[in-house]
Amino acid sequence: MKSTAVVSDAGLQARPSRREHGHNPTVPRGGKRPSWKKRSAPWAYMAPSMIVLLLMTVAPAIFIFYSAFRNDKILGGAGRFVGLNNFIEAVTNASVRHAFLITFAFVAVAVILEMLLGFALALPLAAQTTANKVGAALMLLPFAVTPAVAAMIFKQLLNPNYGWVGYYLGYLGFPRGIDLLGDPTSAWIVLIILDMWQWTPFIALILMAGLQSLPGEPREAALVDGATPWQMFRHITLPAMVPFIAIAAVLRTIQAFKTFDAFKILTGGGPGESTEIINLGIFRVGLQSFNVGLACALGVIFLIILSLLIPIMLRVIGRQSDPEEM
Amino acid sequence: MTTTAPSVRRGLIARVIIGRTFLWAWLIVGLVPLLFMLVTSIKPAGLANQIPPAWLFTPTLENYASVLSAGGGKSESFGQLLLNSAIVSLGATLLAIAVGVPAAYALTMREFRARKGLSSWILSTYMFPPIVAVIPIFVFAGRLGLIDTYPVLIVPYAAFNLPIVVWILRSSILQLPYEIQEAAMVDGASSWNILRRIIWPLLVPSVATAAVLTIVLSWNEFLFALSLTRSGAKTAPVGLQQFTGMYGTDWGNITSAATLIVAPILVLMIILRRQMVAGLSFGAVK
Numbered sequence: 001m002k003s004t005a006v007v008s009d010a011g012l013q014a015r016p017s018r019r020e021h022g023h024n025p026t027v028p029r030g031g032k033r034p035s036w037k038k039r040s041a042p043w044a045y046m047a048p049s050m051i052v053l054l055l056m057t058v059a060p061a062i063f064i065f066y067s068a069f070r071n072d073k074i075l076g077g078a079g080r081f082v083g084l085n086n087f088i089e090a091v092t093n094a095s096v097r098h099a100f101l102i103t104f105a106f107v108a109v110a111v112i113l114e115m116l117l118g119f120a121l122a123l124p125l126a127a128q129t130t131a132n133k134v135g136a137a138l139m140l141l142p143f144a145v146t147p148a149v150a151a152m153i154f155k156q157l158l159n160p161n162y163g164w165v166g167y168y169l170g171y172l173g174f175p176r177g178i179d180l181l182g183d184p185t186s187a188w189i190v191l192i193i194l195d196m197w198q199w200t201p202f203i204a205l206i207l208m209a210g211l212q213s214l215p216g217e218p219r220e221a222a223l224v225d226g227a228t229p230w231q232m233f234r235h236i237t238l239p240a241m242v243p244f245i246a247i248a249a250v251l252r253t254i255q256a257f258k259t260f261d262a263f264k265i266l267t268g269g270g271p272g273e274s275t276e277i278i279n280l281g282i283f284r285v286g287l288q289s290f291n292v293g294l295a296c297a298l299g300v301i302f303l304i305i306l307s308l309l310i311p312i313m314l315r316v317i318g319r320q321s322d323p324e325e326m
Numbered sequence: 327m328t329t330t331a332p333s334v335r336r337g338l339i340a341r342v343i344i345g346r347t348f349l350w351a352w353l354i355v356g357l358v359p360l361l362f363m364l365v366t367s368i369k370p371a372g373l374a375n376q377i378p379p380a381w382l383f384t385p386t387l388e389n390y391a392s393v394l395s396a397g398g399g400k401s402e403s404f405g406q407l408l409l410n411s412a413i414v415s416l417g418a419t420l421l422a423i424a425v426g427v428p429a430a431y432a433l434t435m436r437e438f439r440a441r442k443g444l445s446s447w448i449l450s451t452y453m454f455p456p457i458v459a460v461i462p463i464f465v466f467a468g469r470l471g472l473i474d475t476y477p478v479l480i481v482p483y484a485a486f487n488l489p490i491v492v493w494i495l496r497s498s499i500l501q502l503p504y505e506i507q508e509a510a511m512v513d514g515a516s517s518w519n520i521l522r523r524i525i526w527p528l529l530v531p532s533v534a535t536a537a538v539l540t541i542v543l544s545w546n547e548f549l550f551a552l553s554l555t556r557s558g559a560k561t562a563p564v565g566l567q568q569f570t571g572m573y574g575t576d577w578g579n580i581t582s583a584a585t586l587i588v589a590p591i592l593v594l595m596i597i598l599r600r601q602m603v604a605g606l607s608f609g610a611v612k
Contacts, residue, residue, distance in 0.1 A: 038437065038517075039437070041432075041435075041517045041518075042432035042435045042437075042438035042440075042441070042517075043432070044428075045428035045429060045431055045432035045517075045521075046428070046429050046432045046433075046444060048424070048425035048428065048429070049425045049426060049428070049429035049448070049488060049492065050429075050444075051425075052421070052425055052481065052484060052485045052488060053448065053451055053485055053488060055481065055485070056459060056463070056481060056482050056485030056486070057451045057454045057459065057485065059462065059466075060458065060459040060461075060462035060463060061454075061458070063461075063462035063465070063466075064458060064461065064462060067462075117352075120345070120348060121348070121349055121352055123345050124342065124345035124346045124348070124349040125349060135349060135350070135353055136599065137596050137599060138353045138356075138357065139352075139353060139356070140595050140596065140599050140602070141356070141357065141360060141592060141595075141596075142356050142359070142360070143595070144542070144588070144591050144592050144594075144595035144596075145359075145360070145588050145591075145592070146545070146546040146548075146563050146587050146588055146591060147546060147548065148546070148548040148563035148564070148566060148567070149363075149563060149566060149584045149587050149588050150359065152566055152567070152580065152584060153359045153360075153362060153363050153581070153584060154359065156362075156366075156577060156580065156581075157358075157359060157362055159375075161375075161377070162375035162376075162377050162577070164358075164362060164379055167377055167378060167379065197356060197359070200352075201356075202603070202606070205599075205603045206603060206607055206611050209600075209603060209604070209611045209612065210611065213612070228337060229337045229338050229341050230337075244611060247607055247610050247611060248607075251606070251607060254452065254453060257455060258455055258456060258457070260456075260457060260548065260549045261548040261549070261563075264548075264552075265567065278457075279455070279457045282457050282458070282461070283457060283460075283549075283553075286460075286461040287460070287461065287464065287553055292461060292465070295461055296461065299455075299457070299458040299461065302455060302457075302458060303454075303455065303458050306453050306454075306455055307450075307453065309453060310450040310453050313449065313450065313452070313453060314446050314449060314450065316610075317449060317493075317607070317608050317610050318445070318446065318449060
């Protein structure tokens with residue numbers, strides 16, 4: 001038993017990989033158990049990625065869990081342990097509650113509208129014609145625009161004095177020089193429209209790819225049986241599209257929770273605090289008011305809420321990308 | 327069937343017409359902001375923010391020239407900011423690919439017991455909100471004196487794109503026939519040689535997709551660049567904001583700068599449309 005292991009080990013040793021060179025392989029304990037070298041190789045390949053991810057996600061997470069219980073300021077001044085004070089402030093503060101609530105409202109409204117519109121656009125786009133290829137390329141354009149640039153362009157289009165939107169809305173009976181970003185309701189409408197402009201194409205293109213991958217036979221059979229278009233959509237297309245709808249919805253929800261650029265540039269959270277979503281709130285508290293403790297407490301709460309989405313993501317994306325592995 | 331066919335056909339035709347009208351209306355309206363950006367960027371000075379909007383004018387490149395050349399009282403020109411963006415994006419991409427390829431390979435090794443757990447962990451880091459990471463990284467970078475340097479953007483960008491990179495590459499490796507690897511193993515090839523000589527050549531197209539995706543997402547990033555740079559490593563999307571204060575409301579300059587930021591990304595996206603969508607869905611949609 002031992003001798004066979006040594007032989008197989010010698011075979012490996014004859015061609016030491018660069019990474020493993022210099023290591024002394026321990027004697028395997030059982031004949032079937034791979035050598036230490038063989039077992040450690042995957043870890044060696046994984047290590048660089050794990051270091052980067054530990055540095056950029058796990059270490060920050062540990063830091064915010066630690067700082068959330070302290071009253072550190074970024075600019076000097078030794079902080080001290082303050083217990084749950086930051087969390088109590090986070091939970092009792094009305095503007096924080098508002099920030100969380102409008103974040104959820106924004107994500108829900110944006111994702112639902114974009115899913116509905118994306119599907120409506122994907123259906124005519126799915127037929128593989130030359131016109132549709134041009135259409136799909138055009139559709140990608142808004143999606144490709146740098147979000148910060150998109151927000152900047154929207155801001156200029158909406159400029160009350162010189163913007164195209166205010167000017168041309170004048171022809172439709174709106175007052176000339178309307179300031180759409182000056183009023184909370186219209187500012188929200190603009191933010192939703194910007195998000196839809198940018199992200200509906202992403203959903204439409206995912207769903208388009210889904211529609212194109214569906215087999216044609218069930219539809220043909222239904223057509224032969226005299227199904228109406230609605231019946232066909234409801235009973236054949238829609239059920240087959242569920243995995244793609246799930247992927248688009250999950251990815252878009254995660255991205256929507258990360259939205260920052262558009263709000264920062266277009267409204268800066270205003271007017272007042274009416275559009276200050278939690279991302280902007282954490283940025284303002286932490287990096288502008290330098291109240292690190294409170295910002296970290298908000299970060300902890302946000303992180304915990306978002307981590308509830310992880311199992312859904314693993315299910316939807318993981319299962320779909322490789323059914324055998326997950 | 328013969329009796330229902332005409333009504334079915336009418337319903338289908340009506341639906342197709344409504345659908346196509348809606349599709350093309352969306353596409354045309356969606357292009358308005360881009361049209362505004364492009365048209366304003368080539369308007370002569372003085373015409374850019376004229377109301378009613380001027381539609382007939384002699385196009386000029388003077389806005390581009392002024393944006394690229396003048397520092398406008400600032401230490402860095404917009405050309406420098408574009409260069410910073412390019413350095414940071416390419417650096418992040420090289421790092422993400424360099425650590426992502428071996429990781430993706432490890433996550434497909436059959437004897438690697440932890441591969442499922444680690445795959446899930448890497449995928450789940452995609453959930454991590456950048457706003458939660460930016461304050462700790464700001465504090466760490468401040469203590470290390472790294473604020474306003476390239477690495478302070480390169481490493482986070484690589485990290486935040488790693489879930490996508492690793493998952494795209496991992497799915498691609500899993501799609502290769504395992505028999506090739508087995509044959510090499512029988513011949514006594516080490517895992518490193520299998521990766522380098524067998525998997526890597528077949529993986530190049532997927533690596534290209536992952537790389538372009540990382541370039542695009544890094545180029546577009548705003549939050550980290552805004553928080554962690556001052557002037558030396560400031561990227562173009564952040565620099566764009568400064569134009570408002572710098573030139574008042576000189577729309578010609580802002581829109582030409584915006585066009586310079588967006589143009590390379592638009593070109594990459596159009597060329598690699600299918601791959602982009604597949605990539606951004608972690609390879610779950612082909």
